[in-house]
Structures are given as structure tokens and as C-alpha cells.
Amino acid sequence: MTIYAFYAALQQGLVYGIMAIGVYLTFRILDFPDLTVDGSLPLGAAISAVAITSGVNPWLSLVLAMGGGFLAGMVTAVLTTRFHILHLLASILTMTALYSINIRIMDGPNVALLGRQTVFDGVRSLGFPSPWPELIVFVGVSAVVLLLLIWFLTTELGQAVLATGDNPQMIRSLGVNTSFIIILGVGLSNALVALSGALVAQHQGAADVSMGVGTIVAGLASVIVGETVFGDRTLARALLAAVLGSILYRLAIGFALGLAFFNPSDLNLLTSVLVVGAMITPSLKRRLFQR
Amino acid sequence: MITLTDIVKYFHKGSVNEVFALNKISLHLEEGDFVTVIGSNGAGKSTLLNGIAGTFSPDSGKIEVDGSDVTRWPEYRRAALVARVFQDPLLGTCPAATIEQNLALASLRGKRRGLGRGVKAADRIRFREELSRLQLGLEDRLLDKVGLLSGGQRQALTMLMATAVRPKVLLLDEHIAALDPKTAEQILGLTKEIVEGQKLTTLMITHNMNHAITFGNRLIMLHQGRILLDLSGEKKAGLTVKDLLEQFYHAQGEELATDSLLLG
Ligand SMILES: Nc1ncnc2c1ncn2[C@@H]1O[C@H](COP(=O)(O)OP(=O)(O)OP(=O)(O)O)[C@@H](O)[C@H]1O
Ligand SMILES: [Mg+2]
Numbered sequence: 001m002t003i004y005a006f007y008a009a010l011q012q013g014l015v016y017g018i019m020a021i022g023v024y025l026t027f028r029i030l031d032f033p034d035l036t037v038d039g040s041l042p043l044g045a046a047i048s049a050v051a052i053t054s055g056v057n058p059w060l061s062l063v064l065a066m067g068g069g070f071l072a073g074m075v076t077a078v079l080t081t082r083f084h085i086l087h088l089l090a091s092i093l094t095m096t097a098l099y100s101i102n103i104r105i106m107d108g109p110n111v112a113l114l115g116r117q118t119v120f121d122g123v124r125s126l127g128f129p130s131p132w133p134e135l136i137v138f139v140g141v142s143a144v145v146l147l148l149l150i151w152f153l154t155t156e157l158g159q160a161v162l163a164t165g166d167n168p169q170m171i172r173s174l175g176v177n178t179s180f181i182i183i184l185g186v187g188l189s190n191a192l193v194a195l196s197g198a199l200v201a202q203h204q205g206a207a208d209v210s211m212g213v214g215t216i217v218a219g220l221a222s223v224i225v226g227e228t229v230f231g232d233r234t235l236a237r238a239l240l241a242a243v244l245g246s247i248l249y250r251l252a253i254g255f256a257l258g259l260a261f262f263n264p265s266d267l268n269l270l271t272s273v274l275v276v277g278a279m280i281t282p283s284l285k286r287r288l289f290q291r
Numbered sequence: 292m293i294t295l296t297d298i299v300k301y302f303h304k305g306s307v308n309e310v311f312a313l314n315k316i317s318l319h320l321e322e323g324d325f326v327t328v329i330g331s332n333g334a335g336k337s338t339l340l341n342g343i344a345g346t347f348s349p350d351s352g353k354i355e356v357d358g359s360d361v362t363r364w365p366e367y368r369r370a371a372l373v374a375r376v377f378q379d380p381l382l383g384t385c386p387a388a389t390i391e392q393n394l395a396l397a398s399l400r401g402k403r404r405g406l407g408r409g410v411k412a413a414d415r416i417r418f419r420e421e422l423s424r425l426q427l428g429l430e431d432r433l434l435d436k437v438g439l440l441s442g443g444q445r446q447a448l449t450m451l452m453a454t455a456v457r458p459k460v461l462l463l464d465e466h467i468a469a470l471d472p473k474t475a476e477q478i479l480g481l482t483k484e485i486v487e488g489q490k491l492t493t494l495m496i497t498h499n500m501n502h503a504i505t506f507g508n509r510l511i512m513l514h515q516g517r518i519l520l521d522l523s524g525e526k527k528a529g530l531t532v533k534d535l536l537e538q539f540y541h542a543q544g545e546e547l548a549t550d551s552l553l554l555g
Contacts, residue, residue, distance in 0.1 A: 152406075156399060159388070159409035163396055166385040173344065174452075175370035175401040 001258050007131045009254035013247030014138035015199050016218060018145055020226070020242040022192035023219030025149075028238070030165040030185045032080075035091040035216050037193045039098025040072040042212040044194025045201035046102045049111040052202070058119045062198050069194025070187040072098060077186035081179035095212075102209045110208040118202040134203060141199065142243055145192060150236045161185050162235075193219075217271050222246035224278045249274065292322040292492045293343070293460050298352035300338055300516075312338040313349070314516035320460070323490040327503040329535070330513035331543065336496045339513065340462045343494070345369040357459045371401025374458035376449050378465040383449030386438030390429060390448065393437050394418045397452030421451055425481065443474035447481060454485050461486065463495040479506075500532045500539075514542045 001009075019041060026034040044065035051061035072094060079090035103109060123133040152158040163171040164181040172178050193215070201207040226245020232238035249271075256262055256270050300313035312335045320326060330336050342349055343356075345366035354362045356372045377383055384393050395410045395418075415433060422430040425447045429440075437445060446466060453461060463482065467475040483506060486493045497503050503510055510527050512520035512535075519542050522530065 154409050155406045156395075156404040156409050157406060159392060159396055160404050162388060163385045166387045167382070169382055170385060171396065172367050173370055173375055174396055174399070175367050176404070177365075177367045 001255050005254050005258055006251070007135075009250040010247060011131060011134050011138060011203065012254075013250035014135070014142055014243070015203060016196060016250065017138075017142055017222065017243035017246035018199070019193045019196035019215060020219050020222035020246040021142075021145060021149065021239055022189040022196070023216065024223050024239060024242045025189040025192070026186055027220065027223060028165075029153075029162060030182060030189075032077075032087050032165075032182065032186060033091075034073070034076060034186055034189065035088065036072055036076045036094045036098070036186070036190055037219060038212045038215045039095035039102070040069045040190040040193045040212075041197035041200070041215045042102050042207065042209055043068050043072055043098055043105070044197030045207035045211060046105040046111065046209070047194070048198030049113055049201050049207035050105055052113060052116050052118070053111060058117055058121075058202060062119070062195055065194045065198035066191040069190040069192070069197075072194070073187040073190030074183055076190075077179075077183040081182050099209065106207060106209065109210070110206055113202060113205045113207070118205075119199070120202065138199065141195070145195070146236075146239055146243065150239060153235060214268060214271070217268075217275065218246075218249065221249045221271055221275045221278070224275055225249050225252075228278045228281055292324070292357060293320045294318070294353075294355045295343070296353040296355075298339075298342055298349045298354065300335075300342060300347065300349050304350070312516050313342065315352070316516070316518060318511070318518065320492055320494075322492055324509055325486055325491075325493045325507035326495070326509045326511060327507045328494055328496045328511055328513060329498070329500065329503045329539070330519075331539070334513040335516040336513050337464055338516075340375070340464050340494060340496065343369075343460065344373050344375050344462055372459040373462060374400065374453040374456075374460070375462040375464065376446070376453050376466040378468050380442040380445040380449065380469055383452065384437045384445050387436060389434050389436055390422070390440075391415060391418055391433040393448065393452060394421075394455065397455040400456045400458075402456070421455075422448075425451070441474075443470050443478065446470060446474075446478050450478065450481055450485060454489065454491065457489060457491070459492060461491045461493040463493065465496050465498065468498070482506075500535045504530050504532065504535065512538065512542070 019037065023037060026032045047065040047068045048061040051064050052058050056064070076091045076094040079085045079093065080087045119137055120133040123136050128136065153162060160171060160176045161181055161184070164176065164178045164185070168178045197212070200211065222245040223242050224245070225248055226241035227238065229248060230237070230241035230244050232241060252274060253267060253270060257264060257267065262270070295316055295318045298313050298316040302310040302312055316339060328336050328339070341347060343354060345361070345364055348363060352362070353360060356369070361369050361372065385396065388396070391410050391414070395414055398414065418433060419430045427444055427447060429444065429448065437448065440448065467478050470478060479502065485491070493507070495506065504527070508527065509523035510520070510530070511518050520538055
């Protein structure tokens with residue numbers, strides 16, 4: 001692996017790590033498998049790119065992207081809680097609808113950001129050479145997201161979110177409207193995924209309608225690899241593990257694709273094998289030690 | 292305190308599986324009434340309590356708690372007035388949360404949850420005090436996950452949680468049925484202490500005739516979705532297990548008699 005490939009994998013791991021935090025929130029905390037993310041990642045990218053090309057401040061465009069992601073998550077959660085559509089199916093429906101919506105937003109399948117101001121330019125103008133501006137922004141945003149989320153989950157409301165995933169019957173009997181909590185949680189998750197997508201777009205210099213394909217699998221891979229390697233004893237640790245898992249996942253993929261044997265199109269196969277591997281490791285370990 | 296008027300509940304209405312679970316139940320409880328509820332399996336006891344808690348809305352009838360008509364209130368809204376303990380100790384607590392987090396969740400029952408700290412320092416002192424009353428040593432384990440506790444310990448904690456905020460009505464659905472005899476007696480003792488100490492209006496389902504007689508000031512027997520027997524005061528105090536069993540079999544006998552009549 002060249003140093004450039006290493007930096008590229010590190011940057012990708014960090015920026016998609018924000019998406020992995022969102023996936024952790026639905027998949028692990030709320031016990032709500034949510035495929036909306038495959039649509040809300042490009043949604044965030046589209047909103048941010050279109051906002052920037054219309055002259056909006058790139059930082060502000062991130063906020064707009066998060067708002068869009070939140071709405072998308074809300075739609076899935078309302079379909080599930082209010083209309084009792086199975087969560088997986090509801091999220092597939094939203095994701096499918098988002099494909100068309102994203103094209104509408106961009107007025108085409110993609111928007112280029114060449115020559116436009118991005119969030120990295122501010123840091124670059126402080127005199128940091130590449131790849132530092134990207135790394136600084138990604139680490140900074142991830143850290144802020146992690147800290148805010150960990151803080152939120154210790155508040156009264158945040159504790160109700162955790163309880164909703166853990167024992168919904170019990171928390172309802174303690175007066176919590178679990179539908180509201182699920183709408184809030186899935187909304188928040190997709191806001192983070194959209195934020196990740198917006199940063200990816202600014203980083204790549206373009207938003208593309210197909211950039212969301214496989215987001216959920218990459219997110220799950222990050223969460224599961226993170227848990228397996230870094231542990232999940234406390235909530236803070238588990239959330240950090242999702243980000244670190246994302247970095248590890250991108251490094252592993254970058255390394256594998258660097259080998260002459262693999263083609264870039266093998267990415268999906270590798271990812272699936274990696275996820276399955278991480279998922280069956282615990283039971284394999286148990287079997288080995290029992291012998 | 293609580294008034295039920297002509298509560299009717301069908302399950303799977305109109306299908307071949309139709310169950311007439313509550314047949315025009317009317318019931319009035321005064322403040323501080325401690326009512327034991329008996330009846331055979333499938334009599335409708337749990338359905339009655341679920342109806343009060345708001346797990347479903349009745350097909351017809353009216354439910355008033357503390358002067359408010361709560362018939363159409365969703366479960367989470369009724370929780371401000373109604374607390375409950377289930378038979379399954381796993382249902383009443385969050386296994387992944389710590390003891391203090393569970394107690395903190397419960398001490399906000401029916402209140403607005405905002406961005407204040409989930410567990411406050413002042414809470415901890417109160418929690419320790421309350422837990423020490425259980426004499427299970429839980430006061431030194433505030434940071435242990437509840438999933439680590441035994442069924443009895445979890446049920447004791449659930450009793451504390453249900454009454455952390457004084458409920459207008461406390462619903463106990465066979466809350467000691469899943470415990471070993473010794474633990475069951477302990478939790479029952481705790482129940483008596485809390486319910487009588489705080490004069491809570493309570494409905495307690497039990498299959499133990501002895502408990503049904505010795506606990507509370509009023510006893511009702513359900514059968515096929517109707518209240519067949521309603522005894523309080525002197526009448527309840529003078530009751531023996533034998534009397535009760537006779538009444539119980541009498542009720543079922545009636546059912547057998549009508550069946551054989553139909554068949555004959
Ligand atoms: N969710 C439901 N769907 C369909 N039928 C139900 C449902 N809940 C209860 N029933 C039916 O309603 C009737 C009353 O049930 P309920 O659970 O209230 O009985 P119970 O008196 O609590 O009995 P047990 O002593 O066995 O707990 C039963 O015939 C039961 O099968
Ligand atoms: Mg029952």
C-alpha cells in the first residue's frame with residue numbers, strides 16, 4: 001500500500017465514520033435496521049453541492065444537508081410507527097423514492113463542485129498542506145458529532161432513546177411516546193448520514209446520485225468490525241469503535257484492492273466477506289476454545 | 292379514583308377466532324382500595340388490566356381515572372396516572388441500563404423528558420436510600436447493569452420503579468408468579484408494605500386464593516369476561532379458601548351445565 005493510498009483510506013474511513021455513527025444509532029441502539037441511508041447519503045451530498053453552487057456558505061450547506069437527512073429518516077420512521085409498515089420495507093421505500101428526489105434536487109444525476117469553495121479551503125488557507133486540511137476537518141467534525149451524541153445519550157431524553165431500543169414496552173409504561181422517540185432517533189441517524197454524504201461530496205468535488213449504493217453494508221461493516229476489534233463495553237467506546245471500525249474497514253479494503261489479484265469491482269464481495277467474517281468470529285472463537 | 296363503565300373488548304372481532312374477552316365490565320374503586328383479582332385462565336384478568344393501562348382501547352365503554360376520561364388516551368399518556376408490574380421480570384426493566392439509570396427513567400414517569408442530566412447526583416442519594424429498604428444489597432450496585440440481576444431482584448426493583456412517582460392506580464399482573472416461593476413471599480411482603488404504606492389504589496391479579504383473601508380490602512372474581520364475585524370489608528375478611536374454591540368451581544360448574552344442556 002502506498003502512502004497516498006493509506007491517506008486516502010484514512011480520509012475515507014473518517015468521513016464515512018460519521019455515517020457509521022448514524023448506522024450504529026439505528027441498528028444497535030434503536031434496534032431498527034434502516035436502509036434509508038443508501039438514499040440519505042447522496043441526499044446530503046446533493047443538498048450540499050446544490051447549496052454551494054448557489055452561493056451558500058459550505059459550512060451552512062452541511063446544516064442544510066443534515067436537515068434533509070433528518071426529514072428522510074422521519075419519513076421512514078413515520079411509515080413504520082404510524083402506518084405499521086415493516087421497518088426494512090419502509091426504509092427501502094424511502095430509499096427508492098430518494099433516488100428520484102436526489103435527481104430532482106441536482107436537476108440531473110450529478111453536480112460538480114470544481115473550483116467552488118468547500119469547507120476544506122478555510123483550513124487550507126491557514127497554511128496546512130495536503131492531506132491535512134481534509135484530515136483536520138474530518139477528525140474535527142467526527143469529534144464534535146461523537147461528543148454531542150454521547151452527551152445527548154446521557155440526558156433524560158437520550159436515556160429514553162436507549163430504553164426504547166432496549167425495552168419499548170417498559171419505557172412506554174413509564175410514559176414515553178416510543179413512536180416519537182423512534183422518529184427522533186431515525187431522523188438523527190439520517191442527519192448524520194447526510195452530513196457524511198455532504199462532506200464526501202465536498203471532498204470528491206462532486207455529488208452523484210449513485211454514490212449511496214452499498215452505504216448500509218459499509219456502515220454495518222464498520223460497526224461490526226469496530227465492535228469485534230475495539231469492544232463495546234461502554235456506549236462511548238462503542239460509538240468510537242464504529243468510527244475506528246470504519247477506518248479499519250477502509251484500510252482493509254484499500255489494502256486488498258492494492259493487491260494485483262483484485263479489481264475495484266470486487267469491493268462488494270470483499271465487504272460482504274469481511275462482514276460475515278467479523279460476525280461469525282465470536283462463535284468460531286467459542287468453538288475453538290471449547291475443544 | 293377509577294371508574295370503569297360497561298367495558299367491552301373483543302379480540303379478532305368478526306373472525307372465526309373471535310374472543311369476547313370483556314363482557315360489559317363495570318367497576319368502581321375508591322382511593323386507597325387494594326383489590327385482589329382472581330379467575331381461571333383466560334377469564335380476562337390481564338385484559339382488564341391492559342385495558343386500564345391503555346394497551347388497547349375498548350370496543351365500547353368508558354374508563355375514568357382520577358376524574359379524567361382516559362378511554363381514548365394512548366398507553367404512554369395514561370402512564371402519568373397508571374403504573375404496572377408484569378408477571379415477567381424481564382419486562383419491567385431495561386437490561387442494558389444500570390440500576391440507577393432504570394430508577395431515573397422511572398422517576399420521570401409521566402413527566403416531560405428534556406436535556407437535563409439523566410441521572411443527577413441528588414437522585415443517587417435517594418436511590419441508595421430506597422434500594423436499601425429492599426435489603427438485597429442493591430444500594431451498593433447502582434452502576435451494575437440490570438441484566439445481571441436475578442428475576443427476584445429485578446422484580447423488587449420494578450416494584451420500586453412502579454411507585455417511584457406515586458401512581459393514581461397500581462396494576463400488578465401475577466407479579467410474583469415467575470419467582471421461587473421464598474422470593475415470591477419477599478416481593479409480596481414488599482408489595483404490602485408499599486401499597487398499604489402509601490395507600491395506593493391497587494389491582495393485584497393472583498392465582499393464589501390464600502393471597503387473594505389475606506391481601507387487600509376487596510376481592511373480585513372474573514369469569515368469561517364478567518365480574519362474578521365482588522366482596523369487600525366484612526364479607527371479604529370472613530372468607531375462607533374453601534368458600535372461595537366453592538364459588539370458583541360453582542362458576543365453572545355453571546359453564547359445564549350450560550354446555551351439557553346445549554349438547555344434550
Ligand atoms: N392480544 C390478544 N389477542 C387475541 N386474544 C387475546 C389477546 N389477549 C387475550 N386474548 C384472549 O382473551 C381472553 C382473556 O385473556 P386474558 O389474558 O385476559 O386471561 P387471564 O384471565 O389473564 O388468564 P391467565 O390467568 O391465564 O393469565 C383469552 O381467551 C385470551 O386468549
Ligand atoms: Mg393473565
